[in-house]
Amino acid sequence: MISKKALLATMGLSLSVLLTPAVAQNSFLSDSHVMKRVQTQQKYLLLPVEETVDYSHIRVIKNNKVVKEFNCKLAINRTDYSVPLNLNEFGDDVLLDIQFHGEKRKTSEIKDYACWNEMKTSDTFDTSNREKYRSAYHHTPLWGWMNDPNGMFHKDGVWHLYFQYNPYGSQWENMTWGHSTSTDLINWKFEGEAIQPDAIGTIFSGSSVVDNKNTAGFGKGAIVSYYTSAGAAQTQSMAYSTDNGMTFTKYEANPVITSNLPDFRDPNIFWHEETQKWIMILAAGQQMEIRSSTNLKDWTLESTFGEGYGSHAGVWECPDLINIGGKWVLICNINPGGPFGGSAAQYFVGDFDGHKFTCESAPTTTKWMDYGKDHYATVSFNNAPDGRHVVLPWMSNWQYANQVPTKQFRSANGLPRDLGLFSYKGESYLTTKPSPEVFNAFASKPDNKLTATCYIEANNLKHGATITLSNAKGEKVVMTYDAKKETFAMDRNNSGQTDFSNEFKTVTVAPTYGTLKSVLIFIDHNSIEAFDADGKMAMTNLVFPNEPYNKLTATGCKTKIYQLK
Structure with a gap:
């Protein structure tokens, strides 16, 4: 994945792909509708993708019930690459209900679309690197699209990175939490899809905490994750893990927090020792909401921050609130509105008393974490060792993230960075250094x-x-x-x-x-x-x-x- 060895090996996935035609029957129901029955004991159905066509909507039906649905740009004229649908989730006999949308490009007959001849079943999926622009020492997904880092935490010597992920193509869609782990912040192992879309919505950004005191009642040391359920509205949902973040159970009373705001997302949670409460900072339109809880389930609105402060040229999102040496830093990612166009990360330095954040700078002061064009959605790892403040950005820009010249995957994370503070001419600023683990590589x-x-x-x-x-x-x-x-x-x-x-x-x-x-x-x-x-x-x-x-x-x-x- 990012290390040299991981680019040659494939995290336990075979490099050779034994393909056989899917045992399937195509029923062409109209010029935009197909039903395809797949009967096989092989693990994957490989779906051919063509990036320039419109999305097809695929429903996976088992025993007359929809067990999964997603969007995929099924190939019409040619195949750019293939992505795997894991059939083991459903059994050896499923029905695919496929609706094609939009313009049909060069081919007019649905039965002649390129996808039908190249849709194969296989026991393996080839993840060997086929991209000259794949990073060697930055985290990338093995395949598919990645954007914001989510739910990051450190526990028992392992760094856990979740991320906004599309398993069914290398452009933004089907938001899911992908999962990778590392012991050194450089070499990462892909662990699969951690939290998948459900009836409430797709899975947008959020955070995870290690509940060392069992305040939520899921067990001491359980991992509790909050994320935005993106459906007809954006609401906040919870999932928990009792196996160190490898698998999650969604909370039965989701969604936990609702609002009538259209941009209401990206909950970030931490433990506030002075008040003995959990604190959530949450993007709500052009400001941040701050909430508190004793049990990670019931939340009280404490205050808001943002009106009149910093840059408001775009939507505020992906917040974080960190105590660095007694001062508090509120990270606010914004899109668009960055210093060189598109997305970027701004921050504010001040005080937080467990209820309200107070910025020490003038409202018109804008401070940027990074002055490049490709640094966004930066948030910190929960429970980092030795009191460190380790953050990880998404290394791209929404102006062109879907168009950069790769196909097998899109996007990497920037280098992990440790944060601190310094003063200059009466103002406090963040220090940003590559994490010590970087130099060990x-x-x-x-x-x-x-x-x-x-x-x-x-x-x-x-x-x-x-x-x-x-x-x-x-x-x-x-x-x-x-x-x-x-x-x-x-x-x-x-x-x-x-x-x-x-x-x-x-x-x-x-x-x-x-x-x-x-x-x-x-x-x-x-x-x-x-x-x-x-x-x-x-x-x-x-x-x-x-x-x-x-x-x-x-x-x-x-x-x-x-x-x-």
């Missing part, structure tokens, strides 16, 4: 070779220092430090493939809050992340070079390169 001794998977340490930066990554095709990324303006900039206008979106070309610029002495630049197959070594600046940008950058040109600084192990 790289060689301890530097060399002078620029590769597709390495990091650069640039020291002794002078005013006007430049760092240029380039290749033989003339593609390049140029980074520039302006000591007088106290800024660091990254220009990806000529970085490689950019024509998939008019919004991709850009120069991103970050304040350095004083002198920038040393910068760390992490390069992966499709990303560049730059950090001030002291944590005062972070910048995350996607890049899609047609061949890896293999030339480093640096002026006004000294550089070292460290290779991925």
